[in-house]
Amino acid sequence: MHALQNFDPAATLNTLVSLCFAFVFGSLIGLERQIRQRTAGLRTNALVAVGAAVFVDLSMRMNGVEGSARVVSNVITGVGFLGAGAIMKEGINVTGLNTAATLWGSAAVGACAGANFIVEAALATLFVLAGNTLLRPVVNHINRSPLSSAAAEATYHVYAMCRRSAQAEVREHMVQLLQEAQYPVRAVQKHSFGERDSEIEVVLYATSVDAAELDGVVRRIEKLPGVLQAYWNAGTTPVG
Numbered sequence: 001m002h003a004l005q006n007f008d009p010a011a012t013l014n015t016l017v018s019l020c021f022a023f024v025f026g027s028l029i030g031l032e033r034q035i036r037q038r039t040a041g042l043r044t045n046a047l048v049a050v051g052a053a054v055f056v057d058l059s060m061r062m063n064g065v066e067g068s069a070r071v072v073s074n075v076i077t078g079v080g081f082l083g084a085g086a087i088m089k090e091g092i093n094v095t096g097l098n099t100a101a102t103l104w105g106s107a108a109v110g111a112c113a114g115a116n117f118i119v120e121a122a123l124a125t126l127f128v129l130a131g132n133t134l135l136r137p138v139v140n141h142i143n144r145s146p147l148s149s150a151a152a153e154a155t156y157h158v159y160a161m162c163r164r165s166a167q168a169e170v171r172e173h174m175v176q177l178l179q180e181a182q183y184p185v186r187a188v189q190k191h192s193f194g195e196r197d198s199e200i201e202v203v204l205y206a207t208s209v210d211a212a213e214l215d216g217v218v219r220r221i222e223k224l225p226g227v228l229q230a231y232w233n234a235g236t237t238p239v240g
Contacts, residue, residue, distance in 0.1 A: 014116065015057050022053035022113035025125040026106050032132055033102060039086055040099045045106040048079065052110030060115060072111050079107040102132060156183075156209055158202040158218065158232045166226025167198045173224050174202055181217045183209070197228065209234075 026049025027042060034041035052075045059071035083100030105128035112121035158178065162170045167190060175185050187203040214232055222230040 011061060015061075018053050018057050018113045018116060018118075019050055021118050021121055022049045022110040025049060025109045025113065025121055028125055029102060029106050029109065029128050029132075032129055033099070038099055038102075039096060040103055045103065048082070048103050048106040049110035049113070052079070052107040053114035056111045056114030057116075072115075075107055075111055076104075079104055098132070102128065105131075155186075156204045156214070156232060156234050158204065158214075158221070159230065160200045160202075160221050160224075160227050161193060161229040162198055162200065162224075163226040163228070164192075164196055164198045167200060170221075170224055170226055171200050174200060174221055177217055177220055178202060178204065181213060183214070183217070 023046055026046040029049070030040070030042035030045030033045060055071050055075055063070075083103045086099045086103060087096040105124065109121050109124045109128065112118075112124055158174065160170055160174055171188060171190070175188065178185055184205045185202055186205045189201045189203075191199040191201065193199045218230045218232055221227060
């Protein structure tokens with residue numbers, strides 16, 4: 001019978017409005033991610049926003065503003081763990097940081113909606129969407145801009161074309177051979193090449209390179225099982 005005693009039509013209507021706005025705003029953020037086929041898409045962002053709104057709304061009804069402030073801090077911590085699960089580390093490469101940040105933004109939107117700050121939730125939604133859309137061309141332009149010689153230093157890339165079924169073993173042996181030759185690896189990337197093959201790209205830390213010595217390492221890589229072709233070239237990276 002406590003459920004009937006706790007039923008307050010006005011408060012329930014207020015909760016419904018908050019959850020509806022959290023659902024709509026979270027879905028807007030998730031729709032952009034879904035269109036771009038990111039890991040956390042429409043449903044994930046909507047659920048994060050609604051979940052945050054439910055906790056904040058419930059805490060406000062039970063404990064008032066002071067109680068909701070504690071719950072908001074716990075929501076931030078909880079979504080931080082959720083975002084950490086979206087971050088993938090594959091060797092030296094790290095992906096999913098933007099997805100984790102978007103989930104954090106969706107939780108903030110939900111918390112605003114749950115606290116009945118609908119206008120603030122809408123503004124937060126606009127800024128999250130702006131960060132994921134309007135800033136993308138800026139980032140692409142900066143990444144594609146040529147570097148001046150004063151702001152860049154030489155880096156070296158080693159490539160291996162291999163069968164996709166053997167890419168894990170090839171990648172491991174490439175890193176091992178390069179490190180044994182005193183060429184530390186900064187990053188490793190894999191690219192699909194046709195239906196059955198892959199290209200593995202290893203980026204070395206900027207250092208002096210003995211061309212003949214690196215040629216010898218590449219020849220050893222080319223003899224690995226599953227490798228079709230191997231080569232290296234020089235590039236530039238910002239001086240930082």
